Amino acid sequence: MIEAPDLSLAALTPLLFVFGAALVGVLVESFAPRHVRQPVQVALALVGTVGGFASTVFLALADGADPGEVTAAGALAVDGAGLFLQATIAGLGALSILLFAERGLDPAKSAFVASAAVPAGSPRDRELLTDERVQTEVYPLATFAIGGMMLFVAANDLLVMFIALEVLSLPLYLICGLARRRRLLSQEAAVKYFLLGAFASAFFLYGLALVYGATGTIRLSGIRASVTTEGTGTLLVLGLGLLVVGLMFKASVAPFHTWTPDVYQGAPTPVTAFMAACTKVAAFGAVLRLLYVAFGTADWTWRPLVYGIAIVSMVVGVVLGLTQTDVKRMLAYSSIAHAGFLLTGVLGLAGSGLSATLFYLLAYGLTTIGAFAVVTLVRDGDGEATQLAQWAGLARRSPLTAGVMTFLLLALAGIPLTSGFTGKFAVFRAATEVGAWPLVVVALVTSAVAGYFYLRLVVLMYFSEPAEDGPSVGVPGLPTTIVLAVTVTATLVLGVVPGSVLDLADRAAALVG
Amino acid sequence: MSDFPWLLAMVVLPAVGGAAVAALPKGRDAVAKQATLGVSLAVLVLAVLATVAFDTGGDRFQLTTAVDWIPAFGVQFALGVDGIALVMLLLIGVLVPVVVVASWKDTGPGGRPMKAYFAWLLVLESMMVGVFAATDVFLFYVFFEAMLVPMYFIIGSFGGPRRQFAAMKFFLYSLLGGLVMLASVIGLYVVSNSQIGEGTFAFDALRQLDIDPGVQKLLFLGFFVAFAIKAPLVPFHTWLPDSGAEAPIGGAVLLVGVLDKVGTFGFIRYCLPLFPDASRTFAPWILGLAVAGILYGALLAIGQSDIKRLVTYTSIAHFGFIALGIFAFTLEGGSGAVLYMVNHGISTGILFLVVGMVISRGGSRRIADYGGIAKKAPLLAGVFLVAGLASLALPGTNSFVSEFLVLIGSFPARPVFTVVATVGIVLAALYVLLLIQRSVHGPVRGLVESQPFPDLRRRELAVVAPLVALIIGLGVYPQPLLDLIDPAVSATMVDVGSDPAGTQPVHQPATAEQGAN
Amino acid sequence: MTLTNYLVLAAILFTVGAVGVLVRRNAIVVFMCIELMLNSVNLTLVTFARATGTLDGQVIAFFVMVVAAAEVVVGLAIIMSIYRTRRSASVDDANLLKY
């Protein structure tokens, strides 16, 4: 007679929502007629993500949510931080889905390929280029990825963490390759992401094995216990290192960032937005859990490491970003730099550091989705015009678009009265509190330098004369409009009156397990 | 009367006005101008009323408004002014309308509409008021950085040929300074957190902290670098000539006249009271920079061939004087420095405006292209001369009083630096008179000959008249301003540990008790 | 024959796989090398399971196999699609995206 493991379905509702939606989506793909799939899939995905978001919020506000519980035989930790991150991921995921669903911009009605199986450049491919059909699998795939991310940040156990990692990664690899235009780039991005991703997860796995060997358990709490009692042996430390490598890869922290620019540039822009926002949140969620829960009592081991890679990431991201000529690539390097800034928050104490990082993730995710959404608007003959030079004089053609982009760029640069500044201030404050002010100074200097490449785009849009055959600014359909409205509003609100959200993050800043 | 939130109104009104102007439909430049002028005049009125409501004998900070802004960080939206900030607000109130009228006929490069320009002007005004009126360090920082954005667009969109470069250099240079200061701001917060138990940014609370000297030095440097870049002190000055030369005249006036004062204002408002020990430690070095700036700036001004660059370099020299007065730690020097901040705003403002009028007639910034202006445009030449004399601090003009105060106030405390600084008086005469000799005097030639070069028009008269009046008026009777400034500076002297009553003479003259005169 | 030897062997296999990823050009082969790395980890896991006397390691190994299978599916799909376009499976040919 086997007794079933404890399973608090209430605590799992968010995940159930999302995964449920994904599974139904798969069924729809196989049974629903093609012409209805697009709307149905979009609806499903939205239901799943929004439902997930709603349920996390509900869980967070319901009584007894704090201090959080461990469920599913201790595999999952449902706590403040976890819920905050899940909500963030679900919300950002919903926005990304909206970007996926945009049909107003591309003459072919979608950013995704009609049929991925058709070789790029073949005659069939050319005739499908303007076909209204869409590889609607992207929606369930994206939903799966979102589910994986939400699982990732709730994982209380290295194995679950690994599974979640794969669940979020594999769909991403696929949808990276599904761009309708510039398919070669898209496919190349997919291959690179896949091979390197798999490579990285191998490291993660090996680290898992070593930690398991050193401590005899894969439960974070167990690891913590043994670290506290038996201290840190070589095996354990090696394991920690490899685990960190695996996670930092996903978080696109230098020196594990190399895939980021290529994939961000090659992938369909909505997917890039999705990755830039959600993947980063998920990866940092896992990093926080691993470092704070499992190795929280041995922080002296990883503190210098994080210190170091934070600096490397900021410097690499900023310096390489200076000379980029492609908007998406530029934003990719900016995301590498931001990973560095986030790490300064990770350095902070479990209290302010955690809440600061949570806030930063939210702010950055929203802003970056907005930025990529703007990128989808600026188009010329063959799809999006991502060359910086093409943006010259955009402010004349479409003051609104230029204004929105400028605002979001200022947020990324961390100018006051934008969410970017609030976030930066939070993480830097946390780092200073633990005496890491030299790191903060480095971070501030690098963000000053980073100002250059954000402003370069502003200079182009406003101060340069427009080129005759410059790109046109598409009129966004409802989905993209919603996304832009939400992100810009959020960026502004989080910059001007961030109080409530900061408090929320403060209250959420708790990890169990 | 004093319970009305004057300062809040002065921050909000232009901001709203700016938004409104920006929202105007295309091609409504005329409306934009009138609206901008109206708003800026309203702000001037508010400033004057605020001054009336201000009680010179009262608390250090008055007309205060404070609401919690970001409780998580203990940030308050707290406004309030002491005499120092108040006179700066008055300066802003005067300069902005003048600038608006001065820019009335300007046309953007490539004929781009000027609507945005006026909108940005108003936004800038709001930010400038905020930065001087903030009594919460975080809020100050927010305005300090946000202020860059409007100026960035003013320079970048409506400036001269190299405006893109200039705007970028201006923004990045200032941003760097600002971010270094942010480090100190955060540090200050952390210190307050450890000392008071809860982090705060309230100026008055921070002033009470006693910070360990080592930490103090670091925090001081953070603030100092930011302000030294803004002010700017040599060697952090090279962005100013580019920005000042490329900015549209109106922008240049506000940039040099007000924005840069945030640096010197920061010295006296934040560096001295918050980090007295560090200030004393670094004073000799800073005085060195100040004096170096006086001579270096003047020399470079003499060497310039571009009128606008020349004016910016003269400002660098003047900022040297201001810093000298501040870091001499005497009441007379400090008051002189603050008065200097106002006067320099006026005198350099009018100098820039006149230079702008000359350029708008000739269409070139090279001094060599002009000559004998006095013959064709006597009125313009006259105003030019007045502006020049004000900038070389001739007695009877406003600048004399402040320069004299700075020097006589610094001399007792820092004789050597002061003596070297006085050489700047001669150099000032040199660069002004050289400019006059080359462009205003001499036979009519160059563009003055080839261009129509009309004399001042009505509108231009309206622009310069109030400034000339102020130059003379404040030159003859500066006492009202000094009465505003003195208490605040005196309080600062207490913070930094100097005699709040001023410099006691070595000997008490027999006639002292009958009053010095 | 002690357990350490198994661990060492696993480590060697892992290294071999890693080096293979670096030196081989054919995407399929590169992918195989990654599989090799995963399986070396499996070996490590079961070894440790033995050493610690817990079953977790062996369970994990099964999970890993499943995941690996899933990766194969996705991986081959991607590699196929690009192969059909380029008529080449060399990872070095795919470098339009750089700098």
Place this chain on the structure above:
Amino acid sequence: MNPVPATGLLSLSWLLIALPLAGAAVLLLGGRRTDRWGHLLAITTVTASFVLAVLSTVTLAGLDERSVGVDLFTFISTGQLDVSAGLLVDPLSMTFALLITGVGALIHVYSVGYMAHDPARRRFFAYLNLFVAAMLLLVLGNSFVALYVGWEGVGLASYLLIAFWYTRPAAATAAKKAFIMNRVGDVGLALAIFIMFTQLGTTSYAGVLGSVGLLAGGTVTAIGLLLLLGACGKSGQFPLQAWLPDAMEGPTPVSALIHAATMVTAGVYLIARSAPVFDAAPAAQTVVVVIGAVTIMIGAIAGCAYDDIKKVLAWSTVSQIGYMFLAVGLGPIGYAAGIAHLLTHGFFKAGLFLGAGSVMHGMGDRTDMRRFGGLATKMKTTFVTFGLGYLALIGFPFLSGYWTKDAIIEAAFDRGGVSGWVLGGVAVLGAGLTAFYMTRLMLMTFFGKPRWEDGVHPHESPAVMTLPMVVLAVGSVAAGFVLVQVAPLADWLAPVFGEPEEAAAHVVPPLVVSVLVTVVVAAGALVAWLAVGRRPVPTTAPAQVSFPVRAARNALYADAVNEAVFMRPGMRLTRAAVLVDDRGVDGLVTGIGTGLGSSSTRLGRAQTGFVRSYALGMLGGAVLVAGALLAVTAG
């Protein structure tokens, strides 16, 4: 020695300044509307001030406490510094007020004729009024700050008037030169004020001069020397004399009023006013007399060599002010003498300049004496008045110069000791040189054969010009006698300088001195006659001349020295600074930028696009991470 508060008429003394100032304001702001009657207004204001000055003087003379203060308003008051705008009415200041307004009024009248045909006459009168106001502030102010304000005010007026014909590059340059060299002096004055404030906490005459005793000797000397620097700048004394002759670029009435009668004597006023300081600082006094003596010679020597009538008069002014410095440098025995000479000089030098102006007026604005000659018959009034001024200047017995200059020379001898002999000698020699160059001037201008260029028709100037000349001529004749014999200036100034003590025993009896001087003067005149009177004067200056002459023509190379020591190095320094700023300071800034950019491209190459190199990077990173962790845990 605090002044007593003013009452009645004296409390209106501020009108002395306000009237001309108002005139200037009206003329400058009024614009063309005032062209017709502007000059009349200007004359009225100055004349009114003169009348008021006379009345005030009479009132003052009636008081027994002859030091009256007028407090107007608080100028600057912060901390310990409290400067009130106030006036000090005492014999000294009123003496100057009379001179300024009196001569000023006359020259205003003269200018009506002289500038009759100048389109910008209104501006000219505005500036003149401005000058009078500033000059009155200078002498009437009750504190060193007030003096400083007036000091720079007259500097401005002088700048504006020298550059009156600004289209002439020479005028513009001369004006700038004058202002700059004055500024150098002003720095000295300013520093002196700073020291006063530091030491005594006040800058008022009452406060400072009353408590010189408190100060350490060194401090007093420092103050004295700094004041002297200021005085030298304003009064064209060595080493700052070079600007004065160039200042002749201005219209001649300006030269007469500003650069002969009044402004340039402000230095003398400053030293006299600060008498207590100098009395307490013998070292400073010595420097004063030395500078005075040196300048006497420089002026006299240069005066001998120039052919430009105005330049000669200018150098003569320099040298005469040297006499005054010498006098006031001698201390109590000299002050009154110096002031007396200042007044008489004011009369005859103004007269001479007006005469020169009249000559130029007749000769079509030519100033080269080599193209004059034989004008005595053509312009009788001018000749006579000029002649009287000439006699007065060279010290012809019983004319003004005779009385006042001899007094100085006596005082110089009475200093006793070697220095007394040297100074006296210099003074006498100077008198001789003066006689030489002035006689030369007379002969070349009014006697001998006409050497006029064609188209020049000399004619007498209108009455409006000659009348002032006549008045001044009378003054030149009588003033000296009056001031020394009839109503001794020394007694009038006693409240300021203390009772004039007779030198116990004259080193050289006065009679001997005056005889000696007269002889020397006669000799000088004779030599001049031998040089230019007897034989015809070449219309172009001979080229091959001995070194002394060349040196004299170049004013002893003062300008050359300035060029070499200040201007050229200064220019080089400026150019260097510009280079440093562009390449060095700014270069560093932009250098960082470009450096980052290039490193960016270099780092970017690592992003090859090859999966395998990325993987390598990751592997390397992994190794580093592991290594780092191990290092941390191990160490």
